Amino acid sequence: MSKIYNFSAGPACMPEAVLKKAADEMLDANGSGMSVMEMSHRSSSFENILKDTKDTMRRLANIPDDYEILFIQGGGNLQFSMVPMNFNKNGADIINTGQWTKKAIKEAQKLGRVHIAGDSSDKTFTYIPKITQEDLDPDTDYVYICENNTIYGTKYKELPPHEGKKLIADLSSCIFTEPLDVTQYDMIFAGAQKNLGPAGVTVVFIKKDLLNDKRDDIPSAMLDYQTYVDNDSMYNTPPTYGIYMVGLVCKWLEDEIGGLEEMEKINHKKAALLYDYLDQSKMFSNPVAKEDRSYVNIPFVTGNPDLDKKFIAQAKEAGFENLKGHRTVGGMRASIYNAMPVEGVEKLVAFMKKFEEENA
Numbered sequence: 001m002s003k004i005y006n007f008s009a010g011p012a013c014m015p016e017a018v019l020k021k022a023a024d025e026m027l028d029a030n031g032s033g034m035s036v037m038e039m040s041h042r043s044s045s046f047e048n049i050l051k052d053t054k055d056t057m058r059r060l061a062n063i064p065d066d067y068e069i070l071f072i073q074g075g076g077n078l079q080f081s082m083v084p085m086n087f088n089k090n091g092a093d094i095i096n097t098g099q100w101t102k103k104a105i106k107e108a109q110k111l112g113r114v115h116i117a118g119d120s121s122d123k124t125f126t127y128i129p130k131i132t133q134e135d136l137d138p139d140t141d142y143v144y145i146c147e148n149n150t151i152y153g154t155k156y157k158e159l160p161p162h163e164g165k166k167l168i169a170d171l172s173s174c175i176f177t178e179p180l181d182v183t184q185y186d187m188i189f190a191g192a193q194k195n196l197g198p199a200g201v202t203v204v205f206i207k208k209d210l211l212n213d214k215r216d217d218i219p220s221a222m223l224d225y226q227t228y229v230d231n232d233s234m235y236n237t238p239p240t241y242g243i244y245m246v247g248l249v250c251k252w253l254e255d256e257i258g259g260l261e262e263m264e265k266i267n268h269k270k271a272a273l274l275y276d277y278l279d280q281s282k283m284f285s286n287p288v289a290k291e292d293r294s295y296v297n298i299p300f301v302t303g304n305p306d307l308d309k310k311f312i313a314q315a316k317e318a319g320f321e322n323l324k325g326h327r328t329v330g331g332m333r334a335s336i337y338n339a340m341p342v343e344g345v346e347k348l349v350a351f352m353k354k355f356e357e358e359n360a
Helices: 016-024 044-061 075-087 099-109 225-230 240-257 260-280 305-317 342-358
Strands: 067-072 092-096 114-119 142-146 166-170 187-191 202-207 297-300 332-335
Touching (some): 067 075, 075 099, 075 202, 099 114, 099 166, 260 297, 305 332
Parallel strands (some): 142 166
């Protein structure tokens, strides 16, 4: 099999060591005589997997005991509804930084009052709005952000002000790419399919105190975070294999990478390789404000749609998969999440240099 480098924004590439471990355990996980896919979620074998996964996450991010770790299905799109369904009593401040906050705003408006505290749509979401406390509605319950935008390639480097309010954040594309101080947030959610595992699992870190401020008109137990807390994420059959894979990825981060501090160094090195080339290139450019650039989603363009198409086609032939930009913006995008090796970015930059020389 020829070597390819998968730059997909999600589902994204997985660590090779994790895939090999999963393959080794496909027919017999932990001496159980069966695959995790076959295990009852009520069995001691799976309960050990669930506990080990949560314990590894707590160690990696120093998650304190007053935060619950939940595993939910439905992806980020379900969280766009669950968050206001549970916590929007008096209103929500949402900072609009792209496609995913636009979706969150649309769902939140169905369930309560929404105040747009900041909006970068005026420059096609190529920057993070710098808001102050005065930009917030004094009566809202929480501030909501998408910390890293996969489509437009922006990232918060400092969290927005939220004095007197809860902070709820979508970290789907940057979770565990760097050290994480969970105590700065009241709730974090993240789809697993970018940095944590396969699609189908959403990880939630939620402060126990936040649950005391829940609405009491939630229409279904499955839409109530308290249900997942009370039942250890097993009110219904959870995505057992996905949780197992998340556990393997977290062990890889802990044992083979050496923790989130080391992962951050690797991610910054990869990002610097690509940004340094883009900043000196006469053909390719990155449209994002430099102070707001993402470390893991890097869009770029030539300025010529036909040349963009040619690059994408030739890149695929050379073994670089999923470099086409999101359908709403076009161009190209390299998603260089945790599992993308430095070598992959080095080879991409070398290919881009060659393409530029041949098409100057």
